[in-house]
Every structure is written in C-alpha cells, then in structure tokens.
Amino acid sequence: MLLDLILPPRCGGCRKLGSWLCDRCRSRIRRLEEPLCRRCGVEVASTRNECGCRARLTSLTRLRSAVAYEGPIEVAVHRFKYQGWRRLAEPLALLLAERLVVEGVAAQTVVAVPLHPSRMRQRGFNQAELLAGELRKRLFLAAPAGVLVRTRSTPPQVGHDRRWRLENVRGAFEWRGSPLDGESILLIDDVATTGATLDACASALRSAGSGPVTGVSVARVNV
Numbered sequence: 001m002l003l004d005l006i007l008p009p010r011c012g013g014c015r016k017l018g019s020w021l022c023d024r025c026r027s028r029i030r031r032l033e034e035p036l037c038r039r040c041g042v043e044v045a046s047t048r049n050e051c052g053c054r055a056r057l058t059s060l061t062r063l064r065s066a067v068a069y070e071g072p073i074e075v076a077v078h079r080f081k082y083q084g085w086r087r088l089a090e091p092l093a094l095l096l097a098e099r100l101v102v103e104g105v106a107a108q109t110v111v112a113v114p115l116h117p118s119r120m121r122q123r124g125f126n127q128a129e130l131l132a133g134e135l136r137k138r139l140f141l142a143a144p145a146g147v148l149v150r151t152r153s154t155p156p157q158v159g160h161d162r163r164w165r166l167e168n169v170r171g172a173f174e175w176r177g178s179p180l181d182g183e184s185i186l187l188i189d190d191v192a193t194t195g196a197t198l199d200a201c202a203s204a205l206r207s208a209g210s211g212p213v214t215g216v217s218v219a220r221v222n223v
C-alpha cells in the first residue's frame with residue numbers, strides 16, 4: 001500500500017512515532033500464563049483439568065494463543081483489522097511465532113481463516129491471511145496447494161454464547177484445492193474466543209484429508 005511507504009511507523013497501541021509496536025506498549029502486553037488447558041490453550045485454574053472443551057472442539061488437535069486480548073493488543077488488533085493498519089501484521093505475527101517456538105509447535109502448512117467474499121470486498125484484505133503470510137516467511141513454509149473458503153456469510157460471533165457460535169459457523173467452510181494428504185496444518189486467526197470458528201475450519205481441512213490441525217491466534221479473549 002502506497003501510504004505505508006510514505007508514512008513513518010507509528011505504534012498500533014498508542015500511535016507514538018518510531019515503530020509499529022513501541023517498547024512501552026510491548027511491556028504492557030500480557031502473555032498467557034500457565035497453567036493452560038492442554039487442548040484449547042485457555043488459562044485454567046489447575047493443570048490436571050482440561051477446561052471442558054473436548055466435547056465442543058472436535059476437529060482441532062489443539063489451540064494456542066500468544067497473548068491476552070486486552071490493553072495495547074486489543075487496540076492494535078482493532079487498528080489492524082478495522083482501520084487498515086496492515087503493517088501491524090509483522091509485529092503481531094512475531095508475537096505468535098514466539099509462542100509457537102515456546103510451545104514447540106510445528107506443521108507443514110500454514111492456512112488462514114478466510115473471510116466471506118463480501119466481507120473481503122468491504123475490508124480489502126484478510127487480516128488472518130496477512131498474519132499467515134508473515135508466519136510462512138518466518139517458518140520458511142510454502143503457501144498451501146489450495147484455499148480454505150467461507151461458503152456462506154455468517155454474522156459476527158461477538159456477543160453470542162458458545163452454543164450459538166458453534167451453530168453459526170458449522171459447515172461454513174470448504175477446502176478448494178488438492179487433497180491435503182495427511183499434512184499437518186497451522187490454522188491462523190487474529191483473535192480466538194471459544195475456538196468455534198477455528199474448529200469449523202479444522203473440520204473442513206480434516207474432510208479434505210489433512211493431518212492434525214493446530215489452531216493458533218495472536219490474541220485470546222478470556223471467556
């Protein structure tokens with residue numbers, strides 16, 4: 001984008017000039033702390049317990065998020081997604097990459113949660129795809145031999161309970177491309193809450209023959 005070339009970097013958290021995420025905002029980012037649910041990565045009270053997600057997240061092998069969706073990250077993700085600050089893809093993907101290294105998560109392919117074409121036209125870009133692109137660069141992975149598509153437009157998940165969210169996105173995604181042939185996949189989104197959208201995507205990837213699908217998001221909403 002031409003504007004990016006002209007404008008100097010400005011912090012996605014506080015708008016301070018100099019970098020896309022300033023030191024002060026970085027220091028205020030809260031990383032998720034152990035114990036985490038072994039399966040869906042949400043902060044839980046005890047390591048012995050999974051959070052109860054097994055019954056509803058049936059297609060994801062696991063889900064991991066880098067940081068809490070609060071403070072400067074909430075502001076930065078909002079600017080990234082809704083105000084077109086595309087350059088924030090790099091610092092946000094970096095947070096994610098750091099978490100993946102800590103967790104020892106690896107996969108053969110990186111796939112982004114898709115937007116419906118109508119939303120894509122409105123926004124002009126898919127924020128998850130920008131993050132996936134940055135991760136592919138960092139992890140030296142090729143783009144997949146196909147695309148995950150959203151086959152129907154779904155109302156936003158925000159403000160609804162788990163059950164509604166699951167129903168809303170069930171069967172809304174489809175893999176178009178070569179069969180996935182047992183490939184392990186990292187499935188990327190910017191923010192995860194219950195994991196319903198990621199699980200619906202994972203279901204489509206599994207149907208297309210993928211191996212394990214690990215959902216990963218930059219930020220996690222605590223529900």
Ligand SMILES: [Zn+2]
Pocket residue numbers: 011012013014015016021022023024025026072
């Ligand atoms: Zn800042």
Ligand SMILES: [Zn+2]
Pocket residue numbers: 037038039040041042050051052053054
């Ligand atoms: Zn869980």
